[in-house]
Amino acid sequence: QSVLTQPPSVSGAPGQRVTISCTGSSSNIGARYDVQWYQQLPGTAPKLLIYGNSNRPSGVPDRFSGSKSGTSASLAITGLQAEDEADYYCQSYDSSLSGYVFGTGTTVTVL
Amino acid sequence: QVQLHESGPGLVKPSQTLSLTCTVSGASISSGNFQWSWIRQPAGKGLEWIGLIYTSGSTSYNPSLNGRVTISIGTSKNQFSLKLTSVTAADTAVYYCTRVNGFRRDSDYWGRGTLVTVSS
Numbered sequence: 001q002s003v004l005t006q007p008p009s010v011s012g013a014p015g016q017r018v019t020i021s022c023t024g025s026s027s028n029i030g031a032r033y034d035v036q037w038y039q040q041l042p043g044t045a046p047k048l049l050i051y052g053n054s055n056r057p058s059g060v061p062d063r064f065s066g067s068k069s070g071t072s073a074s075l076a077i078t079g080l081q082a083e084d085e086a087d088y089y090c091q092s093y094d095s096s097l098s099g100y101v102f103g104t105g106t107t108v109t110v111l
Numbered sequence: 112q113v114q115l116h117e118s119g120p121g122l123v124k125p126s127q128t129l130s131l132t133c134t135v136s137g138a139s140i141s142s143g144n145f146q147w148s149w150i151r152q153p154a155g156k157g158l159e160w161i162g163l164i165y166t167s168g169s170t171s172y173n174p175s176l177n178g179r180v181t182i183s184i185g186t187s188k189n190q191f192s193l194k195l196t197s198v199t200a201a202d203t204a205v206y207y208c209t210r211v212n213g214f215r216r217d218s219d220y221w222g223r224g225t226l227v228t229v230s231s
Contacts, residue, residue, distance in 0.1 A: 002157055002159075034215065034216060034217075036215075036218075038217070038218075042132070044223075045207055045220060045221040045224050046158065046207075046218075048217055048218060048219050049221070051212070052215050052217075056218065086125060089157065089158055091158075091160075092210055093216055097173070097174060097185075099160055099162070099171055099172070099174070100148075100160040100163075100216070101160065102150075102157060102159065102160060103155040105158070
């Protein structure tokens, strides 16, 4: 079950900026738990893209940025590239479940 | 470099127990502020957190799995395992093991995943 809601898909032309929203509740994002973002390329395991709401692990391009406000978070991709076509998932901790929760996932398509 | 590798049967019969092992290299599962987790993904669907084990041996599980899950430290020094009982076709998925950074609560290292099919 996913308690974090994302749009099923977003698309953009190369070079454009796209954003993906992640909407939670007062027991997860709104409870000040951090949000992580993962990128899953076709046929591969997810890869950590953003941690602690807005931090990039070493090696992740600065085209990817994250933010959080209230009960929602967002991932932005600027200067969209063909290699960014993938599924993206947000993740946080939920106090009512006493465990981790993922978003429903968003497929990014480069037109 | 931390590496994780899932192993176990790729086919399990309905009502039986799914058993997987995650072998970790490049890090010790018994030290540091890390947790070790299992996550699954049915074909064409999203990620579902199954549970995790702390270095202390304490565990936390997804309540939606209704008590069918057990995560434990393996008999080998740097392995941990997953057992899921009374499986049905709905448990068919790719199963991933991950390392969770205890400070940041993110899964910073993932295994490649292993497909488990529940079918008679």
